[in-house]
Amino acid sequence: MRECADDAIDALCADLFLHAMNCTRTFGDFHCAVSGEPAVEPILRRLMLDPSLREFPWHRTHLWQVEELVVPRDHADSRWTVLREMLIEPSDIPRPQVHAMHIERSDVVLRYERELRETLGWREKGHDRLDYCLLGPSSLQIPDDPGQDALVTEDESVSPVRVTLARRTIGASRLVACLLTGTDARGHVMQLSQMRHEWPLRTTGGETRWYVDHDSAAHS
Numbered sequence: 001m002r003e004c005a006d007d008a009i010d011a012l013c014a015d016l017f018l019h020a021m022n023c024t025r026t027f028g029d030f031h032c033a034v035s036g037e038p039a040v041e042p043i044l045r046r047l048m049l050d051p052s053l054r055e056f057p058w059h060r061t062h063l064w065q066v067e068e069l070v071v072p073r074d075h076a077d078s079r080w081t082v083l084r085e086m087l088i089e090p091s092d093i094p095r096p097q098v099h100a101m102h103i104e105r106s107d108v109v110l111r112y113e114r115e116l117r118e119t120l121g122w123r124e125k126g127h128d129r130l131d132y133c134l135l136g137p138s139s140l141q142i143p144d145d146p147g148q149d150a151l152v153t154e155d156e157s158v159s160p161v162r163v164t165l166a167r168r169t170i171g172a173s174r175l176v177a178c179l180l181t182g183t184d185a186r187g188h189v190m191q192l193s194q195m196r197h198e199w200p201l202r203t204t205g206g207e208t209r210w211y212v213d214h215d216s217a218a219h220s
Helices: 005-027 038-049 079-091 108-120 167-171 183-198
Strands: 030-034 061-065 067-069 132-135 152-155 162-165 175-180 207-212
Touching (some): 005 030, 005 038, 005 175, 067 079, 108 162
Parallel strands (some): 132 175, 175 207
Antiparallel strands (some): 152 162
């Protein structure tokens, strides 16, 4: 547990940087899935502004979306808009390495699954998975997988409806980073502490790290 949100963000960014560097040395690239929800915006901002993170290997990074709301691209809640403005454009990630969820397409789930399989399929068998997933309070509310082999799913239990990576996809990642800071996240921390070992997301061959501050953990 960190003293304040800034300390949690510092720790998360330092871990992310080290993990990205290790993956690019080992595999030649880094596959990172990020939620563009409001809670993770301070992370995106820090990645672009912190001098200690200037050597982040963006040119070798593949950026994936953890979730996208079924709203127009110019909508204020569009996760894509946040990622584009705060991360994609300022980092100069090569555009072919940016994997957007095209929610305007009726077959968005199938298309994104196919893109995941085809892109990660270039890796050696056993390493064909995401390297990193960054989750916030919204993206931690993962719906049940629609099938054993599903990589992407549509969540109709929320409004607006969203498309999200499946539990199986997130859980298979090498590192899952969960950011819960501030009083707004307190309810999520309490819920997770009550669930204890019943939390539905299970990592398979990877690691989950929690970045929590005192404000979010108070009374949990």
